[in-house]
Amino acid sequence: MEKKTLQYTLRQYIQGKLSEENSRAFLSYVKSGKDKILLQELIQEVLEDPIDQHLLDDPTLLAVLDNTWDQLHLQINKPKTRSLWDWKRIGAIAAAIIGLFFIGRWFFAVEHKSVAPQAAQNVISPGKQSATLTLANGKQIRLHEAQNGRLLEQSGIRISKTTDGQLIYEVSGKTQGDSEHNTLSTTKGETYRIKLPDGTLVWLNAASSLSYPVSFANQKDRTVALTGEAYFEVAKDAKQPFIVQAADQQVKVLGTHFNVNSYADESAVQTTLLEGRVQVSSHNQKLLLAPGEQSSLTAHGVLKSHPIDTAPVIAWTNxxxxxxxxxxxxxxxxxxxxxxxxxxxxxxxxxxxxxxxxxxxxxxxxxxxxxxxxxxxxxxxxxxxxxxxx
Structure with a gap:
């Protein structure tokens, strides 16, 4: 693109004035790598902040690109809400979307004067990508301590760890009929991603666990058990429905994107649908969700649904x-x-x-x-x- 055109498009994008079609076209252009240096300079001009070149090659960028582009269209200020947003927040979302993952360098320019003086002496670090993999035989593998690459083979499935913090299950041979179960768990301050053997992607939030078969072969469905919170991008398979058991509810899908929050300290188990359709059931109650809807299963066992802005729900995945x-x-x-x-x-x-x-x-x-x-x-x-x- 010519510099003026690129500059104009970038500003329109940051301001949320591009249509969905043009936003996708702009993202595709950015992801192609063309005009990378020029784009970097323009972003610095727009956001008035320096950019570290090495951050442009961060391995998590594809996940950011794939899951956050639509966050630019959030409703920023709402009545009777103490807003934490400012104009840099808009730029921050846009920059993250187009691949400049700044690790919080400039999300907000705030001073720390309002925090008590003794707080400066207390260092509380943010969470990290880490989890524990528990095998069927009880053996545990701390993933942040394990080397990248192949970890082991189990029931005809190869299990490996990638450099960008993801556990991957791949079919490597003839799978067994009765599959063993593994459990991926995080403590407070940990998060991790996993690719199940059917191709389903799961983002596991802090203080959560996911139990699943090592192989879905020869099974009537793909059932996994969740505690805590996870975001799912389910691989489509009409012959094998994907089922998430969480607390006292069951979520049944064929292929879709959704988030389940089943923390014990929350007032309700919440299922939020982003794409496709899911059926949520609990005891004798059933709901069919459409994109942009959330179901809530209350502590009293009442299942209901309502429309919701999905971006805040899945923000943790980004x-x-x-x-x-x-x-x-x-x-x-x-x-x-x-x-x-x-x-x-x-x-x-x-x-x-x-x-x-x-x-x-x-x-x-x-x-x-x-x-x-x-x-x-x-x-x-x-x-x-x-x-x-x-």
Whole structure:
């Protein structure tokens, strides 16, 4: 593209003024690698921030490209919501979409004056890509300690670990009829991705686990069991439905993209559909979800659905916190899982709702400082404990 045309298109894209068709065309052009240096210069001009060249080659960029481009079209400010957004947030989303994954360098230019002085002496690191693989025989493999490449073969399936933090199951030979089960689990402050033997991709959030057969061959369906939260991109197979068992509900699909949140400390088990169709059932209740809908199974066993903005729901798969009229307890549950901290409430809890987002790679003090700037809440850090104050 000519420089002026590229500059104009970039600005239109960042401002959310491109149509879906033109946005996809622009992304395809960017991913082609043409005008890479010029594009880098233009982004620096638009966002007024330096870009590290080596970040352009980050192996996680394809996941970012594939899952975040539509986040540019979020509703940024909503009534009665304490907004964490500013104009740089728009640019941050756009930059992440087009492949400049800044690891939180400039998501927000905030000062730390509002955080208590002793907080500066407490270093609470963000989470990382790590998980534990438990084999059928009980053997455990800490994936962040394992070497990249082939790990083992099991029931005719080759299991390997990639450099970008993904566990991959591939058919390597004749699979057995009765498949063994493996479990991938994360603790607080961990997240991981896995490619199941049928080609289904799963993003596993912190403090979660996924149990699955090593092979789906010779089985009537593809059933997996989830605790915590995961995002699924299910490979299509009309002959073998994909079933997710989570708490007291079952999600049945043939091939689609959806997120399941089944944390025990949440008020409901939530299933959010992004693409395709899924059937959610619990006891004698059944719901058929369309894209952009979320089902909730309450603690009382009531299953219901409603329309929802899906971007905040799956923001964690792109290493972001994104809040959409969340109360302080909901916000802090996400913080506690990712930073592996204990949250203690002192005094009356704020009733304000929060909206906006920030990179999960940012220091916890930056996240808390941003929340404090809304004027609705204050924090004090004591070791691995975060005190929430009026």
């Amino acid at each position: 290493n972001e916190f994104m809040f959409d009229e969340d109360d302080i307890e909901s916000v802090m549950r996400k913080v506690a899982r990712w930073y592996n901290v204990e949250v203690i409430y002192q005094g009356k809890k704020t009733t304000e709702k929060f909206g906006g987002g920030i990179s999960r790679f940012d220091d916890v003090q930056k996240v808390l400082s941003l929340l404090e700037k809304t004027g609705a809440v204050h924090f004090r850090i004591d070791g691995k404990k975060i005190h929430v104050l009026p």
